[in-house]
Amino acid sequence: MRHILHFTYYLAAAGLLGLIALPALAQEAGTDANESYQASSVIDTGPPLPETITVLVDQGFTFHGTFEAPDDLQGYALSYDNEPMAAYISFSSDYAVIGTLIDPQGNAVMESQLQALVLEPMREATWSAFENTRFISEGNDDASHVVYTLTDPNCPYCNALWKNSRPLIEQGVLQLRHVLVGVLSEDSLRKAAAILEFHDPVSALETHELEFRNGGIRPVEPSEESQALLRKHAQIMREAGATGTPTSYYRDEAGKVQRISGAVSTDQLREILGVE
Template sequence: MKHTTRSTYYLVAAGLLSAITLPALAQETEADTNERHQASSVVNAEGSLPETITALLDQGFKFHGSFEAPDDLKGYALSYDNEPMAAYISSTSDHAVIGTLIDPQGNAVMESQLQTLVLEPMLEATWSAFEDTRFISEGNDDASHIVYTLTDPNCPYCNALWKSSRPLIEQGALQLRHVLVGVLSEDSLRKAAAILEADNPAEALETHELSFREGGISPVEPSDESRALLRQHARLMREAGATGTPTSYYRDEAGKVQRINGAVSTDRLRDVLSIE
């Protein structure tokens, strides 16, 4: 007979208890589903994962590693749609809970493990993917700071970030690298194509941002190359876990990739990047 000891730590659950059934997950292609089954089988064979964790893998979760947690709990670092989360299983139970483990003072206690196992590798992979794709750069190549940003031509917050970045670019401290996407509308796709297909994309982007309130650049019918690139960028955006534009990425003073969601002021951008 199993006994449950009283815990001094608590779980703020994220809606998954006991049976681990997830209603209404996004539809996936057969290839994606087969790939997840293969991945879960490999992980299970190598790591002898509990059935509750492999059940999550079958439903689209990804496994990134395990860690020890307080009070006889085992933590499993997971992600779904590139959102990090942890599942916890007690040695006295066959069930799992997904959520945030907090101490009696209400402080999250396992966030650093989740950061190390899930978020940091995901952000590094995002940075590498952006380095390998076609971006439009503004600023000096020898700038001390590089920021990649997902930019939709019809996004007013992207335009706000473009404006707030001007002083740092003109100072020579920042190179802003735009990874163009056309996700807000078909018009976004056509305007992104117009920028990409211009003789000088950087100048076309600048002209567009300067005239943003008047509608910006005239849209064009995307070439096959532009359409394929923008489709790839939309995929990179999903894989990066970005839910909107602009989403920006930079390296902090320790060299780790960090993410900025939305537009920020010049002063805030200067502070985040530690630019004097």
């Protein structure tokens, strides 16, 4: 991100906004803190991009669209390394500021626009990628909730999530779909291959998780097919912006894809999914 400057400054209270600060990137389930400040709407990009935005794109940013911002600001939805962020340009200026737009009460006011243009499409693409790869499914096919989770065989937090999900799976309300990755070590790749190549992968995964503290499943040399699949899963993980395991995805009551980072307890999982 060389040559990209982040600015923090105050605008006059009577003039424009409040504070334009560094971005609070990709809040997990966030909406605007000030829900009453929703005068702006997502709009399609028509004219050519301003030079300042073009420069950002040339330096590795991805442009996703524009949105209306308060006063004389135009918002530009961007991402860098799969992290959403916004840039703002005044209609009377050629300069761009990257950051979170704050109103005089200190509330972020453009987060929903940024999510609609960047975060939601990214997560839908991740969900689609999960649906179209090979995963290991635990639980009933008619379960009311489906959760995809990126699982590394050597990840203790993945093991904790596996254990904490048992009550919901046994209750019949959760189907947990493991997308295996081998990102922690070469041993992870070999153990993931051992699970994938077993004649009953669900049973192999269960045995591994139950024996996790004793080393789990015996690693094998991955076949070409397993190597290709695990490379594909690593790519999905990168494109999703997931930085660790387990990272899990589910659909909320509105049907939007949401993300859970790390292991959560059984009670937390119930609360997140909205099940008794």
